[in-house]
Amino acid sequence: MTSPAAPSSFPSGLPSSPGAHVRAVHDDFHGDLLEVSMGPHHPSTHGVFRMIVTLDGERIVRLKPVFGYLHRNHEKLGEQTTYLASMPYTDRLDYLNSMTNNWAYAIAVEKLAGQAVPERAEYVRVILAELTRLLNHTCLAGFLLQDTGCSGTPLMYAFREREKILDLFESLSGSRMMCNFQRFGGCRLDPTPEWLAAVRQLVDGYGRFLDEFEALISGNEIVMARTQGTGVLTPALAISAGVTGPMLRATGVDYDLRKVDGYGVYPRFEFRVPLGAHGDTYDRYMIRILEMRESIQILRQALRDLPAGPILDPKAKNRGFRPKPGEAYGRIEGPKGEIGFYLISDGSPNPFRYRVRPPSFVNLTILEDMCLGQTVADAVIILGSIDIVLGEVDR
Amino acid sequence: MLGTGLLQGLAVTAKNLVGSFHDPERYVTMEYPEVKTKLPENYRNFPFLVHDDPKDPLGSLRCVACTICETECPPQCIYIVMDRDEKGKALKRPKVFDIDISVCMSCQICVEVCPFDAIKMDQHYEIAETNRFQGLLLSREQLSKSNAYYHQLHPTEAAAVDALLAEQKAKQAAAKAAKAAPAAKPPAPAAPAANPPPPPAPSAEAPKPPTPPAP
Numbered sequence: 001m002t003s004p005a006a007p008s009s010f011p012s013g014l015p016s017s018p019g020a021h022v023r024a025v026h027d028d029f030h031g032d033l034l035e036v037s038m039g040p041h042h043p044s045t046h047g048v049f050r051m052i053v054t055l056d057g058e059r060i061v062r063l064k065p066v067f068g069y070l071h072r073n074h075e076k077l078g079e080q081t082t083y084l085a086s087m088p089y090t091d092r093l094d095y096l097n098s099m100t101n102n103w104a105y106a107i108a109v110e111k112l113a114g115q116a117v118p119e120r121a122e123y124v125r126v127i128l129a130e131l132t133r134l135l136n137h138t139c140l141a142g143f144l145l146q147d148t149g150c151s152g153t154p155l156m157y158a159f160r161e162r163e164k165i166l167d168l169f170e171s172l173s174g175s176r177m178m179c180n181f182q183r184f185g186g187c188r189l190d191p192t193p194e195w196l197a198a199v200r201q202l203v204d205g206y207g208r209f210l211d212e213f214e215a216l217i218s219g220n221e222i223v224m225a226r227t228q229g230t231g232v233l234t235p236a237l238a239i240s241a242g243v244t245g246p247m248l249r250a251t252g253v254d255y256d257l258r259k260v261d262g263y264g265v266y267p268r269f270e271f272r273v274p275l276g277a278h279g280d281t282y283d284r285y286m287i288r289i290l291e292m293r294e295s296i297q298i299l300r301q302a303l304r305d306l307p308a309g310p311i312l313d314p315k316a317k318n319r320g321f322r323p324k325p326g327e328a329y330g331r332i333e334g335p336k337g338e339i340g341f342y343l344i345s346d347g348s349p350n351p352f353r354y355r356v357r358p359p360s361f362v363n364l365t366i367l368e369d370m371c372l373g374q375t376v377a378d379a380v381i382i383l384g385s386i387d388i389v390l391g392e393v394d395r
Numbered sequence: 396m397l398g399t400g401l402l403q404g405l406a407v408t409a410k411n412l413v414g415s416f417h418d419p420e421r422y423v424t425m426e427y428p429e430v431k432t433k434l435p436e437n438y439r440n441f442p443f444l445v446h447d448d449p450k451d452p453l454g455s456l457r458c459v460a461c462t463i464c465e466t467e468c469p470p471q472c473i474y475i476v477m478d479r480d481e482k483g484k485a486l487k488r489p490k491v492f493d494i495d496i497s498v499c500m501s502c503q504i505c506v507e508v509c510p511f512d513a514i515k516m517d518q519h520y521e522i523a524e525t526n527r528f529q530g531l532l533l534s535r536e537q538l539s540k541s542n543a544y545y546h547q548l549h550p551t552e553a554a555a556v557d558a559l560l561a562e563q564k565a566k567q568a569a570a571k572a573a574k575a576a577p578a579a580k581p582p583a584p585a586a587p588a589a590n591p592p593p594p595p596a597p598s599a600e601a602p603k604p605p606t607p608p609a610p
Contacts, residue, residue, distance in 0.1 A: 085469035088502035153408060171435035174516070180502050188507075189437070216407040219400030319467065319508045 033061065036376065040069050044147055044380040047390030051367075051379065058375045063368040070394035078354030083109055083184070084318045086354065090341075091178040093356065094392040096136050099128040099169070100334040102182035107263065108330030108341035109184045113323040115316060120309040121186035122265045126302045127199065128169075128181065129332070130295040134206065135165045136335035137246075137288040137295075140387045144285055145217055147384035148226050154217050161209050164202055171195060185316025196303060203299045210292060218289065227282040231370040231382035234279060241366045245337025245359050246291060247386060250276035250283040257333035264332075269301045284385040322349050336360055336387050356395060360388040436549055439503050439516035441496045444538045445545050452539040457513035460489040464505035464514055472498035473505065492535035496522070512556045518548050 039050035048069035054062035074093065078086045090105045091098035103125050110117060117125075142158030166176040172195055173179040173188070181188050217223055233243070235251040248255055256273045258266045274290035276283035323345045331340030337359030344353035363386050371379045415421045425432060448455035460477040478490035505514050517540070524530030546553040 081469055082467065084504060084508075085467060088469055088500060088504065091502075157411070171437060174435075174437040174439040174503065175501060178501065180504075212407055216404045220404050221397055221400050224400070319463070 038376070038379070040066075045383065046143065046388060049383075049388070049390055049393070051383070053371075053376060053379060055376065060371050060374055060376065060379060063371045063379065065364065065367055067364075067390070067393050070390045072395065074395040075354050075356060079351055082349045083321050083323070083351065086351075087182070088178065088180040091180055092391055093358065093395060094334070094336065094339075094360065094389045095177050096139055096389055097132045097335050097339075098177060098179045099132045099181060100332060100339060102179065103129060104330055104332045104334065104339045105341045106182040106184055106330075107332060108328050108343050109323070111328035111330050112326060112343050112345055113184065113321070115185045116313055118186055118310045118313055119265070119307050120190075121311050121313075123302050123306045124187050124191060124311065125182065126264055126266065126269075127299060127306075130299045130302070131165055131168065131199070133295045133335045134292055135162055136387075137292050138162050138165075140288055140384075141213065141285065144281075144381065144384040144387075145223070147381045148223060150217065150220075150223065154213070157209075157213060157216065161206070168195070168198060168202065171198075183312060183316065183318060184321065186310070186312035188312070190311040196306070199299070200303055203296055203303065206296055207293070210289060214289060218286070224282060227285065227381065227385075228280055229278070230281045230374060230378050231385065232278065232280045233366060233370055237366060237369060238279070241369075242362050243337070243366060245334070245363065246284060246287045247337065247363050249273065250287045251279035252276055257331060257338055261331070261333075265302075266298075268305070269298045271298050281381055281385045284387075288387075320349070322347060327353075331357065334359055336389075336392075337363055356392075358392040358395065360386075360390075360392040361395075364388050364393060434518050436551065438518050440501050440520055441499055441517050441522075441533075442494055442505055442514050442538070443517045443540045444492065444535060445513055445515055445542055446539050447542055449541045449543070452541070453535065454488075456488060456492075456535070456539060457511050458489050458492065459487040459511055459513070460485075460492070461510070463508050463510065467504055467508045469502060469504060470498050470500050472496070489535055492538060493532055494538060495532050497531040512560060515545050515549070 034055045036053045036055060037050060038053055039045040040048040045051070050066040050069070052064040052066060053060055054064075072092075074089060077089060081089075087102060087105060090101040093101050109115070138158045138161050142155035142162075145154040146152075169179055170176045172191055173181040233247070233251050235253050238248050238251045239253060244255070244257075252275050254273060254275055257263070258271075259273060271294045274287055274294065276287050325345055325347045327342070327344045329340055329342045331338050338357065339359050340357035342353070342355040342357065343351045346352040367383060367386065370382050374382065445457050446452045446455045447457065460475050462475050462477075465471075465473045465475050472495045474491065474493040474495075475489050476491035478486040478488050480486060501516075503516055506516055522531070542553070542557075545556075
C-alpha cells in the first residue's frame with residue numbers, strides 16, 4: 001500500500017486499481033494479475049455471454065460482464081409492429097417461460113386499453129404460469145447442478161419432467177416453447193377436459209419427482225460443500241440493485257409480486273412464500289425446489305376451482321387494435337423475477353414506446369459483487385444460480 | 396453421518412437404472428424415421444392455403460388476396476399480389492402468394508386474422524432443402540392444400556370452420572334472395588337495382604349533420 005510503484009504492475013486496460021484484498025502486488029512473491037476471458041463460447045455461460053475475469057492467483061478481483069451478442073432489437077421491433085404482432089416476439093425473450101412473458105405483455109396491454117379478462121381465462125393463466133414456474137425451476141436445478149459438476153444425471157432427470165410439461169404446452173398451444181397463447185382479454189384457446197386431466201395427472205406425480213430429485217442431490221455432501229457459502233448476496237445489496245424473484249427471496253427478503261400485487265386471481269389461493277437465510281448458492285437452489293412445491297399447491301387449487309365460461313372476452317379485439325393515448329406498466333412474478341412491460345400509446349396501431357423490464361438482466365448486474373474473492377469455478381456456479389436466459393438479457 | 400447423502404443419491408440412481416429396463420413408462424426412445432410420434436391436433440408449424448375443389452387447386456382457393464395476413468404477419472414473410480384482368484379490375488384471388496418459411500416463425504397470427512378461413516397451419520415438418528435461396532420460398536402452387544387435408548390435420552377445428560362457412564353461405568344466399576325479390580318487381584330500370592347499397596349509406600349519415608349544431 002505504501003509503495004507508490006505498486007499500481008504500475010497491473011495489466012494495462014484496468015480502469016482503476018483493485019481493492020485491498022489483492023495480494024499479488026502486496027506480498028514478496030507477487031506476480032501479475034491474470035485476465036481470463038470466459039465466453040462468449042463457453043458451455044457454462046448458458047448462451048453467448050462473456051465474463052472478463054481478472055485473477056489474483058485463483059481468486060477473482062474483478063469481473064466484467066460483456067453481453068449483447070444476442071441483441072435482436074426486440075424493443076424497437078415492438079414499436080414498429082402492431083400490438084398483437086409483438087405477442088409472438090415476447091415468446092423469444094426468455095424462451096423457457098413463454099407463457100409468463102405472454103401474460104405480462106397481455107396485462108400491460110389490457111391495462112392500457114382497459115380490457116376485462118373473463119374469470120376462466122384468469123384461472124387458465126394461473127395454471128399455465130405455475131406450470132411454467134415448474135418448468136423453469138426444474139431446468140434451473142438441472143443446469144445448476146450440471147455447472148457444479150454433477151455431470152448428466154440431475155440434468156437428465158430434470159429434463160425428463162420438463163418434457164412432460166412441454167408436451168402439455170404443445171397439445172394446448174401447438175408449440176412446445178414458442179407458445180404465443182395469451183391474447184388481450186383472455187387466452188387463444190379453451191383447454192379441453194382431457195388436457196386438464198393430463199395436467200392433474202402431472203401435478204399429482206410432480207411431488208414424487210421432487211422427492212426423488214431431492215433424495216438424489218439435495219443432501220449430497222459434495223454439493224453442499226461446493227455451494228454453501230458461495231456467492232453470498234446480502235439483502236441490502238439485492239434491494240439496492242433491484243434484484244427480484246427467487247434471487248431476492250434467497251437473501252431473506254419477503255417480496256413476491258403474487259402476494260404484493262395480487263394480480264389475476266392469486267389472492268384466492270393459499271400458498272406460502274419460501275425465504276432463504278444465507279443468500280448463498282445453496283439457498284438459491286433450495287428456494288426453487290420449495291417454490292415448486294408451493295406451485296403444486298396453487299395448481300391443485302386452480303384446477304379444483306376452475307370455473308366454466310368464456311375463455312376470451314367477446315369485446316376483445318386483436319386486429320385493428322388501437323388503444324387510447326396513455327401509458328401502462330404491467331408486471332407479474334415470472335419464474336426468474338419481476339417481468340414487466342411498459343407501453344406508451346399514441347392512439348396508433350403501434351405502441352409509441354415499448355420497454356421490457358427483464359428479470360434476468362437486472363439480476364445479472366450483481367454478478368461481480370457476488371464473485372469477488374471467489375474462484376473461477378465458483379463464478380460458474382454463481383452465474384448458474386442467477387438463472388439467466390441470454391435471449392432476455394440481450395433482447 | 397458424513398456420506399449418507401451421497402449414498403442416498405446413489406440409491407436413487409440405481410433405482411432409476413433398474414427402472415429403465417422394467418417400467419413401460421420409461422420406454423421413451425422412438426426409432427425416428429421408421430416410427431414417428433403422434434402429433435397433437437393443435438400442433439402447428441407453417442401455413443398453407445385451403446382450396447375447396449381438389450380438381451382446381453388454384454382456382455378454388457378461399458383466399459381473396461385482401462393482404463390482411465401480409466400486413467399483420469410479425470416477421471413480414473408473406474407476399475401477395477392480387478390478380479387483375481386486362482382492365483385492371485380486381486379479381487379477388489391471388490396472382491402471387493409467397494410465404495418464405497425460412498423467415499416464418501410459426502406464430503399462427505395469419506390464421507387468426509384471416510376473415511375467410513383461407514390460411515391454416517400445416518403439420519408437415521420434414522422440410523429440409525438443399526436449395527439455399529428458392530427452396531424454402533413457397534409459392535401458391537405449393538401452398539395450396541385441399542380442405543380434406545385440413546380436416547385430416549385439425550378435425551375439430553376444421554369441422555367448426557366448415558359449419559361457420561356453411562352458415563355464412565346460407566346467410567349470403569338469403570340476403571341475395573331478399574335483394575333479388577324487390578329487384579324483380581321493377582324490372583325495367585337496371586340502374587336502381589345495381590344501386591341498392593349506396594342509398595343506405597347517405598341515409599345513415601343523414602342524421603349526423605343536424606346533431607353538431609344542436610350543442
